Amino acid sequence: MSDQKEYTLYNDTVMDHFMNPRNMGDLPEADGVGEVGAAACGDIMKISLKIRDGKIEDARFKTFGCGSAIASSSMATELIKGRTIDEIKNFSNQEVVDALGGLPPVKIHCSVLAEEALKAAIEDYEKKNAAVAK
Amino acid sequence: MSDQKEYTLYNDTVMDHFMNPRNMGDLPEADGVGEVGAAACGDIMKISLKIRDGKIEDARFKTFGCGSAIASSSMATELIKGRTIDEIKNFSNQEVVDALGGLPPVKIHCSVLAEEALKAAIEDYEKKNAAVAK
C-alpha cells in the first residue's frame, strides 16, 4: 500500500509489548505460580513470581492468548516488580489498561486475566508459605 | 455525454411518430368524431374521420397524453385510411402496437385508447347517419 501510515490493531505500547514481551518465560524456582483461564475466550495465562522480604523480586509469564493478553501479561509483570504482597492484593487490571495506553473494549478482559493470574500466584505463594509455616 | 449511442424512452418508430405525428389536427367537416379518456392515467384522445362510400377517406387526431399516446393516435390514423367501416369495427389495438414495433407493457393502454377513440368515431358516424336516414 502506497500510504505511509502504519495501521496496527492495537496502539504502539500494546504492539511493543506484544512484539517484545518483557519477562516472558518461567522462574525455575518460583515462590508462587498462578495459572488462570478466561472461560470467555479460552485464553490461558501463567505468572510465576520470585518473592523476597514480602516484595516481588522477579516475575515471568507465559500466555496462550491474543495480542492484548500477551501485552497485558508483559505489562503486568513489569508493573509489579518491587511491590509488596499487600500492594499486589490491591492491584487492579485498570492499571494494566492505563499503562498500556488503553485496550479495545472487548479486550479489557485480557487485563482482568493478568490481574487474576497475579493474585492466583500470590495465593499460591501464601498457601505454600502457610504449609511451610505449619 | 461522450458516448455516441442515442438513448430514447421508446423505439425509433414510436419516437418518430411522437416527434413527427401524422394526421395531427381536426377535420372541419368530420363525419364522425370520437373522444375518449383513459381513466387510468387521465389521457384524452380525439379522432375525427372523413368517411365516403363506407370507407375512411381521411382521419385526424388530437391527444392529451404521453409520448406513446401521441404515437399511438398518429399510427392508428395512418393505419385505417382506406379501410371499410366493418374493418374498423374489427380493428384491434394490437395492430397499433405491432406497427409501432412494440410499446412498453405499462403503455399498451395507450394503443387501447386509440382503438377506443376510433370505434367511438365510427359509432358517432353511424348515430348521425341513422338520424339522417330517419
Next chain:
Amino acid sequence: MKSVYLDHQASTPLLPEAFEAMRPYFTEAFGSPSSLHRFGLRVRDGVKTAREQIATLINAESPDDIIFTSGGTESANLAIKGFADANERKGNHIVLAATEHPSVINSIEYLEKHHGFTSTKVPVNAIGQIDPEAIRAAITDKTILVSVHLVNHDIGTIEPIKEISKITQEKGISLFVDAVAAAGWHPIDVQSLGCQLLSLSPHRFYGPKGVGVLYRSRKARVTSLIHGGVQENGRRAGTENVPAIIGAGVAAEVALRDMGDRIAHVSRLQKRLYDGMMSRIKFIKLNGPVPGPDRICNSLNWSTEFIEGEGQLLLFDLHGIAVASGSSCVSKSLKVSHVLSAIGLDHALAQGNIIMSLGKDNTEEEIDYVVETFTKIVDRLRTMSPMWQEFQEQKIDSVISPTGIGQSFTERAASVSGKPAH
C-alpha cells in the same frame, strides 16, 4: 446539442474530489473493515474519518450516532422498522405527513400489514406544509414515532421540524426526519432540529450512490433490519461499501464548506427560472411554496395546463434538457404523485407536471435556454391537445385562471372517460 441537467433531485454527478478519495479504496485499499490485518485496518481508518465528516455535516453529538446503509431508502426503512422493532413494547402507532416519500410510507404500511401497527397520515395544506398542531392532535398514547421529512422531494416544501420536535419532545416520542431532499442544500443541525433519527442520501449532494446515512441519537433505540455480521455496531450487517462511504464523507465535507455558495447560486437560478417561466408561459402554476424561506433552494415544480407531463419531459429531453415529472404517465403505477394529490391539485394539472431541480453547475444561460425551450414545447403540445382546443372554443375553462365559461378540464375529462382504470 446542448445538455442541461435539471434533475438534481434524482441524482447528482460525483464530485471529482470524492472520486479521487474513493479511487484507492477500489484496487489498493480493498480490504474488509472487519479484517484485523493492515488491509482491513487501513480501510477501517478511512471509514472512521468518513463517519466523522458526516457527523460534522449534521452536527451529530458523536460519530457513533452515524449508521451507514446502502441508501436513503434503506435509511428510512431502518429508521422506521428498526425503531418500531426496538420499541414495540411502548406502542404501535406512527404519525406521518401525508406527503412523505414512498420509502417512509411503504415501510409504515409494512408494519401495519405484518406487525400490528396503525398509523395516522396528517394532511398538508395547499403548498405542502404540515401544521404542527395537527401532529399533536394525531398523537395517541400508543404513538411511538412521528415521521416528517425536512423537505418534500416533489414540491420542495420545507416543514416546520423545530415546532414539531417541541411537541414530540414534550410527549416523549421520537421524531424521524427524512432529510434526503434537503441534505447538502439546506443547513441541518440534528441537535437544534430536535430529532432522534434523520436520514440522508449522499448521491443527492455530489456523493456516490450505494451509500445512505441514518443518524440515530443515543436516545433512540434501533435494531438491525439486515441481519448477519456485527458491522455498524450490530445495526447493519454486511461488508461495508467502503469506497462509497469514503466518497460520502468527502462529499459531506465539501457540502458543508460550500453550502453558502451553493445555496446562493441555485437560489439565484431558481429565481431566474421562476420569473422566466411565470412571465413567458400562460396557464402555468408553481406547486409548493414560492421561492423563499418555505422552499428548498434548488427545485421548482410546475403544472402547465392543457398538456401532459411525459410529453413535456420527452420534448425537453430531445432538446438536451433533463427534467422529472410527477405525472401518472411517467410512473410505473400509472398514478400521479401522491404529493400532488395531497396538496389537492386538480388531476389534470397533476398530469401536466414537470419538476426542475437545479445544481451547482447550472448557469444562467442554461436557465434562459430552458425557458425558451419550454415556450416552444408548450405551444407544440397545446396544438396537439384536444383540451386546449376546447378551451379555445370556450367549451371548458382553465383551472389556473378561470374565466367562468364552464366546466374545468378535469370535470370534462371525467365526463369523457366513462371506463374504470385499466
Next chain:
Amino acid sequence: MKSVYLDHQASTPLLPEAFEAMRPYFTEAFGSPSSLHRFGLRVRDGVKTAREQIATLINAESPDDIIFTSGGTESANLAIKGFADANERKGNHIVLAATEHPSVINSIEYLEKHHGFTSTKVPVNAIGQIDPEAIRAAITDKTILVSVHLVNHDIGTIEPIKEISKITQEKGISLFVDAVAAAGWHPIDVQSLGCQLLSLSPHRFYGPKGVGVLYRSRKARVTSLIHGGVQENGRRAGTENVPAIIGAGVAAEVALRDMGDRIAHVSRLQKRLYDGMMSRIKFIKLNGPVPGPDRICNSLNWSTEFIEGEGQLLLFDLHGIAVASGSSCVSKSLKVSHVLSAIGLDHALAQGNIIMSLGKDNTEEEIDYVVETFTKIVDRLRTMSPMWQEFQEQKIDSVISPTGIGQSFTERAASVSGKPAH
C-alpha cells in the same frame, strides 16, 4: 516489506477492467435509472447489460431473474425473509445447514422471533459436509424453504447441492443456495443445481463492494424487504448503486472467461501451501476437506495446536501477510466460529485457527514465504505458551497427534478456568 494478501474470502481488489467500466458512471453517466431522460436511459442500458452478464455467469433462465441488492448479506436476507413473507401461507418451517453464514442464520432467527417461524439446523460431519438424507429427514409438512450454502465461508467445504435439490424438488420445496463463498471460484449453473434462489457477492471475485445479487427463479415468489420505490421490479427499493452494478457485470464476465485459469492457478498454490504447511509444521490440522473435489480451490483453514489465532494473525501481519481467523479473540462476540463448533473441533484447536484464502495474483514465491514465516510464528508463540510448556513436560497431551500421556489441552484449560464467561 513484503505484502502478501491471503484473505480473498474477506474481499478482493477490484479488477482494473471493472474499474474502467465503472468510471464514467460516477461523474458523467450519473443519472438515476428511473429517470426518463437520456441521463437516466443511458444508465438503465448499462444496468441491463450488467444484469445479462450476471445471468450468464450462473446460467439463469433470464436476466429478469437477477435482483441487485447492496451485498451478499442483503441477498441472503431477501432470499429468506422475502421468500418467507411471500410464502407464509404455505408453511412456517425452514431447514438449514448448521454451518450457514450468519446472514442466513440470523435472518432465520429473526423469522423465528417475529413471524412465528421454526427451523431445523441440520448438522454436518467432521469436514463440514451435510448429508442430503438428513435434509430429507428434517423436512416437515410445514417446511417451505431449505437453505444450504454451496461452499462454506470458513472451512471451504463444497456441499452436495444437486443431491439436496433432488429432494427439495421431489417435495415441492424451494432451495436457497448461498453461493457467496463459491461464485467466481467454482462453476455455478442454477439450472443444473436445481435451486430456486441463489446469492452471490461480486466483491468476492474482483467486483466492487456495495452490490450483491439474488437469483430468483420465476418459480419462487419473493417480496421486497426494503420498501419504497419500484426499482428492481418492485423487489428492492432505492436508487440503484449503478457504478457497482456495472462493475459487478464486468467482474462476472471476466470471472466466467477466466474461471478455468483462475481455478487452475489457485488450486496449484493451494496444493503447494497445503504440502508446505503439513510438512513444516508439527501439530497442525487442516479443517474441512483436503484439497480436491470436496473443497473450494482457494482456501485453507488451519488449526495449530498450543497457540492462539489472533497472535498468529498479528505476527503474520507484521510480516506483511494478511490472513483471517475464526478464533474467538478475533470476533467481537468472543465466540469461536460456529462453523468450527459445528464440525466438532476441540475448543483449543478452534482457538488456534487461521484461514488463508488465495487469489489470482498470489505467486508460488509468496506461498513459500508464508510457510517460512509460519514456522517462525509458531515457534515464537509456542515459546510463550504455557500449554506448549505443559505438553513438553508431558502434563497434557496433543489432540492432533495424541501420545496417550494424559488430558488434552482443552480438558486442562477447563480445569484451570473455573469462571463463567465474561
